Amino acid sequence: MTDPLRQAACSVVATLTDAGFTAFFAGGCVRDRLMGNHVKDYDIATNATPQQVAAAFSKVRMVGAHFGVALVHYHGFDFEVATFREDGSYGDGRRPDSVCYSTPEKDAHRRDFTINGLFENPATGEVIDFIGGQQDLDARTLRAIGDAETRFAEDYLRMLRAVRFAARFDLKIEESTWVALQAHAPQITQISVERIFAEVRTILTHPNRVRGFDLLVESGLMQHILPEIIQLQGCDQPPEFHPEGDVYQHTRIMLDMIPADASEALVWAVLLHDIAKPATRTVDETGRIRFNGHDRVGAEMAEEILRRLKAPNHLIDAVRPMVARHMTFMNVTKMKRSTLRRFMDAPTFTDEIELHRVDCASSNGITENYEFVLAKRDEFANEPVVPPPLVTGRDLIERGHKPGPNLGKILNEIQTLQLDGQLTTRDDALAWLDANG
Ligand code: ATP
Ligand code: MG
Secondary structure, three states, rough: OOHHHHHHHHHHHHHHHOOOOOOOOOHHHHHHHHHOOOOOOOOEOOOOOOOHHHHHOOOOOEEEHOEEEEEEEOOOOEEEEEOOOEEOOOOOOOOOOOOOEEOOOHHHHHEEEEHHOEEEEEEOOEEEEEOOHHHHOOEEOOOEEEEEEHHHHHHHHHHHHHHHHHHHOOOOEOHHHHHHHHHHHHHHHHOOHHHHHHHHHHHHHOHHHHHHHHHHHOHHHHHOHHHEEEEEEEEEEEEEEEOOOOHHHHHHHHHHOOOOOOOHHHHHHHOOOOOOOHOEEEEEOOEEEOOHHHHHHHHHHHHHHHHHHOOOOHHHHHHHHHHOOOOOOEEEHHOOOOHHHHOOOOHHHHHHHHHHHHHHHOOOOOOOOHHHHHHHHHHOOOOOOOOOOOOHHHHHOOOOOOOOOOHHHEEEHHHHHOOOOOOHHHHHHHHHHHHHO
8 A cells, every 4th residue: 555645544544443433434535446546535434523533633624513524634635524424404405404413324325326425444445335336336327325306406416416427437327316317407507606617617627528518418407507508409500511410519529529638728619619600690692501700709608608607717718719719710821921920829729729620620621721720830839929029119209109009000010020021130120110110
């Protein structure tokens, strides 16, 4: 046993058992070990009260003493040590009204899914299973503990947790759990948007994101979280450019094509890049389907949607321009050098290349613009795409220009000539200024 985290966790349990208490590893860490996955943190369950836990260790914070949780800092790691408990009634579908200390068996039964309800005695390696969790793990099944209907009604967040765990571990969802999930899906809106977004982003940034996406849609949760995605279903497109099908299918295939470790911005940009197609769809006089302005309108919608979900600003600031610019890739081979360099200078450009690649790969299969941009990136690899300016506003003022918007216009003109390769040195630029300024 060389894992220092596990070693420390075992010592915390041993300290409690030496003091006469019962203590086990609980929940996710037991599940993860049995599945052969990396364990990132150990939760400990015990019959000691938070006060008794506090007395047994030197560094303890009472993070949730009223829920029976103490945070033990031990050998450089933090462990949540929770007293075995059962939850009181759930008045609002979000949080139990009260908790009371209880037995390991009752504590297992308050947990959400059988795979999350296991205990482990680290001293013996024995798994303590009151809820049939091991069997479900072996069968790769996600099953609510007890009556699924009741369990989702107690806490609607469990619906998103079900999707998250099923996608992350590629589990099938047991029938009555699935039926109950679908029945309660509309009630997800009673959960705070912050908690919804935290779950959704975890689902979508995971490598198995397409399964998560499908489960969100099939459960009915998507309709209440991102109804705009459901609107993409049946939004047909010209078959010669989109042999893969409607906008929904196109988006889903792209989600499947991005790398497993895609950035969160790329994931959202893929999801939202064509979000305005239903709203902008027209048929022209030749009978061709068009989506004029779907990039511009889509960028606005993407921002609106992400704001509604209370996404962080840095994410919105990345996704919005990615959506706005996704059609610009069609013109890269025809761009002036200066226009291309400015286009490529965006902080999101690496993700945008990938967005463009999968946009084509999932539909028309055109690779020309993608390859062109990659070649240009190599060409510009040893210099800044947009190099520092040759002259500044001060140079212009020294030459008698008045401060104001006109200065910016001239500087921009000089930068364009610089990016196009017509001005290369400061002296060139000053000479141009004397002749034209
Ligand atoms: P992860 O690896 O995602 O952290 P986890 O199983 O540790 O997975 P947590 O959210 O950290 O999940 O919760 C720890 C344990 O607490 C779960 O394994 C489960 O037993 C219980 N739990 C957490 N949230 C709920 C909930 N909403 N309803 C019932 N039990 C829950
Ligand atoms: Mg956890």
